[in-house]
Each structure stands twice: as structure tokens, then as C-alpha cells.
Amino acid sequence: MRNRPSFRVAFCGVLAALMIVIMLLGTMIPATEYLCPAVAGVLIIPVVWEFGGKTGALLYLAVALLSLILSPNKEAALFFALLFGWYPLARPKLQHLRRKPLRVVLKLVLFNAALAVIIALLLFVLVSPDWQADAANWTGLVVAGMLVLGNVAFLIYDVLLARISDLYVYRLRPKLFPRHFS
Structure with missing residues (x-):
């Protein structure tokens, strides 16, 4: 059953719909505009485990495009399209690096590069009045503090992705697909 194309399409369709609903919740609940993209990105993990990275990448692209089109926020x-959507796909590849310090530095470089692109798009392309008003009040100390807190939050998110992936593999997957594990 799991290998049939109809199951793959249905499974990914349900998760895509759930991810879009979570992304739209970020619009309705103001304090969750960073949390909702992170939670939506977590839902790519089952697709990667069940169907591989290519199907996960297609799901990410579909949800990223739909969220950019449909979401007013x-x-x-x-944040989903440029960071939290692709990172759960790239994380397993990054985990294969043997040296942990190199792995952590590479993850932080990827995060900071994605963050710089997001901020540049918000300030100069999308020209968000809220962002421009906030940016006018930023000092060097405030920017440095936000970067440090952002990096710490990203490292916590990375650890949580590992724990959620383990939870899916060892607890949820045998219950969702019992014939596959019996």
C-alpha cells in the first residue's frame, strides 16, 4: 500500500494542506509568525523518511509557492521558503559530516546566509513598512543581540528536528504503517 503512487500523492497532499493551514495560522496569530514556518517544516520529515528526498523537495516547493501566494504574511x-522549508531536507546530508564542530559551523553559516537573504528581501524588495520602521531604530548592539539569539534558537531547532525525527521513526512510523514493521 505504501509504495502505490496514489498513496504517495494522498499522503503528500494531506501534509501539504496541513502545512498551508499552519502557515496561515501565522497570519491569524501574530506572535507565531516565526513558529508556524518552523512547525510546517517539521512536517516534511515523514515524507523524507517514507518516500525520499526528491518527494520531500517537491512537497517543499509546492508548499513554499502556495504559502508565498496565499499567505498575507x-x-x-x-521564512518557510528560504529557511525552515528546505532545512529539514538538507539536515540529514549535513549530519553525515564526521566532525561535529565543522557540522555546527556549516549549519550556522547556512542559517545566517538564509537570514541575510530574508532580511534583504524584506527591507529592499518587499519594502515592508513595519520592518523599515523597526530597522531605523536598530543599533549595532541590538542587531548583534538578535543575531546571537537567532543562532541559539536555530541550534535549538536543529536539536528538536533530530528529536522529532527519532520520535517519528521509533514511535509514530510503526503505528502509521504497522504491516511494514511486522
């Missing part, structure tokens, strides 16, 4: 949509 472009900031949350950009």
Missing part, C-alpha cells in the same frame, strides 16, 4: 512565507 509574506515574512512568515519567506
Whole structure:
């Protein structure tokens, strides 16, 4: 059953719909505009485990495009499209690096590069008045503090992705697909 194309399409369709609903919640609940893209990105993990990275990448692209089109909160949509959507796909590849310090540095470089692109898009392309008003009040100390807190939050998110992936593999997967594990 799991290998049939109809099951793959249905499974990914249900998860895509759930991810879009979560992304739209970021619009309705103001304090969750960073949390909702992160939670939506977590839902790519089952697709990667069940069907591989290519199907996970297609799901990410579909949800990223739909969230950029449908979501009124472009900031949350950009955070999903440029950071939290692709990172669960790239994380397993990064985990194969043997040296942990190199792995952590590479993850932080990827995060900071994605963050720089998001901020540049918000300030100069999408020209968000809220962001421009906030940016006018930023000092060097505030920017440094936000970067440090952002990096710490990203490292916590990375650890949580590992724990959620383990939870899916060892607890949820045998219950969702019992014939596959019996």
C-alpha cells in the first residue's frame, strides 16, 4: 500500500494542506509568525523518511509557492521558503559530516546566509513598512543581540528536528504503517 503512487500523492497532499493551514495560522496569530514556518517544516520529515528526498523537495516547493501566494504574511512565507522549508531536507546530508564542530559551523553559516537573504528581501524588495520602521531604530548592539539569539534558537531547532525525527521513526512510523514493521 505504501509504495502505490496514489498513496504517495494522498499522503503528500494531506501534509501539504496541513502545512498551508499552519502557515496561515501565522497570519491569524501574530506572535507565531516565526513558529508556524518552523512547525510546517517539521512536517516534511515523514515524507523524507517514507518516500525520499526528491518527494520531500517537491512537497517543499509546492508548499513554499502556495504559502508565498496565499499567505498575507509574506515574512512568515519567506521564512518557510528560504529557511525552515528546505532545512529539514538538507539536515540529514549535513549530519553525515564526521566532525561535529565543522557540522555546527556549516549549519550556522547556512542559517545566517538564509537570514541575510530574508532580511534583504524584506527591507529592499518587499519594502515592508513595519520592518523599515523597526530597522531605523536598530543599533549595532541590538542587531548583534538578535543575531546571537537567532543562532541559539536555530541550534535549538536543529536539536528538536533530530528529536522529532527519532520520535517519528521509533514511535509514530510503526503505528502509521504497522504491516511494514511486522
